[in-house]
Amino acid sequence: MTTRSTRPATIADLAASLKLSKSAVSNALNNRPGVSPATRARVQAAAERSGWRPNALAKALSTGQAGAFGLCIARDSRVLGSESYYQRVIAGIEEVLIDSDHALLLRLVGPTGRDLDVYRQWAREHRVDAVALFDLQADDPRPPLMDELGLPAVIQGSTTSTHHPVVNGDVHAEVRMIIEHVRSRGASRVIFLHGPTHFTHEIDRLAAMRAATRAHGMPLRTIETDYSQEQGLAHGRDLLADGWADAVITSNDLLAVGVARALGDLTGADSALQDPADVRIVSWDDSLLCAYMRPGITALNRHPQSTGRQVGRLLLSLVGGGSGAAATDAGSAPEDEGHRTTLVVRESSEVPDRIED
Structure with a gap:
């Protein structure tokens, strides 16, 4: 008795079933020139029916990209686990990356300086194509380290860097x-x-x-x-x-x-x-x-999710996967969808009405 294979369909499988060359199928699936619109549509429809998914390793080998961006947060987990700012920033980044070929690689290391070792490992192992740097410090060693490692970076916050894209508020x-x-x-x-x-x-x-x-x-x-x-x-x-x-x-x-x-x-x-x-x-x-x-x-x-979307778009622009300024002055990053900082007034700052005796 034979059992039906459950392995994912490959480009070779699609090429055989459609009677096309593997290069034609690859071009169609990756939106490259060399095939007609009709053939591209036929290949993509067949891929959808068969459940074909791109092989991340093969794609990385062919493009030279890791397919990931790095975010290493060096904060006390006791505070980080309770405040929502980073959660909403990450949600904003993911909103942008969900329709791209890149994922977000997140590491939480605590305020110990171990983040520098993480960046070195990422660069050495070609784990990420670019990184987002948050919580800039005076004389921060990370921007020059990124230059030394050849890792493109987007900076969120106040910085004297003149050649990295920057997202910052006023x-x-x-x-x-x-x-x-x-x-x-x-x-x-x-x-x-x-x-x-x-x-x-x-x-x-x-x-x-x-x-x-x-x-x-x-x-x-x-x-x-x-x-x-x-x-x-x-x-x-x-x-x-x-x-x-x-x-x-x-x-x-x-x-x-x-x-x-x-x-x-x-x-x-x-x-x-x-x-x-x-x-x-x-x-x-x-x-x-x-x-x-x-x-x-x-x-x-301050719309942290909007900040995350701006960071995500700039990360994609660094690897040719999206639009964004190649470099911006601190404070000059474009507003995301008109989301400007507003003050939400609640009871803690209001003067209570009092009845005089």
Whole structure:
């Protein structure tokens, strides 16, 4: 008794069944010249019926491409697993790559410097055709390493690089939105809980926040954190207990949630805070946490998925697989589908109505 083979159809199988040469079938399947439109349509229809799929290894050998882009994230998994920014960025990249011949190769290594070894391994083994670099640092070793390894790169964030494509937001516009909002709600003294200052985006945020508050005559206190909810809670308790601040700005949603929890705790006789509702909280990153907290947390919607789509398109452009600027100045990457940063106003920054006695 014979059994029917379940192996995938090959180009040779298609060529035999259609009575065409293997080169003609290959040209038709890969949209190369050398076959008529009618033959191309016939081959592609037969491939669809037979369940033919391209052989990734054979394609890599013929094109010289790995068929993958690399994203190595060097962040504390405790924070990374809770915040949604990277999840939405990755979703945006995948939206672009789903219709391409490239996949996303993701590695999470923690803040230990092991990411440099990952890039070297990828280059040595020809695992990726280009990489996306996030969380740029002062004197970041990665852009020059990519040049040394011959790995094309797209940079997301503030950088002095002049020859890599860059996707970056306008931090000064973001600060203006936040400060103008809290001022319009009566705030005059600001605390800024920011992330580690070895990140260039945090350096930029600090500089912009200091300039904006100084321009409006608003006293400012700043403190560095690790982005965690635990530090938002601990620092929130310490900084708010004396009743000095009436606005707290945080660099991400986890910190904002921690501060909101701290405010909820500062209702006893030991606190100098007259009314926790008089403190406005604004997060630099919007998320479901901000939306579903009670009270809801006012936050910047920076459209991370849009950022991911921009990064994905630029990665494809580096290997000739899509459109995108070969290089852009920081902050000048085109907006994706009109998605500009907006401030989503929720209860955490609104002034409650009070009934006078």
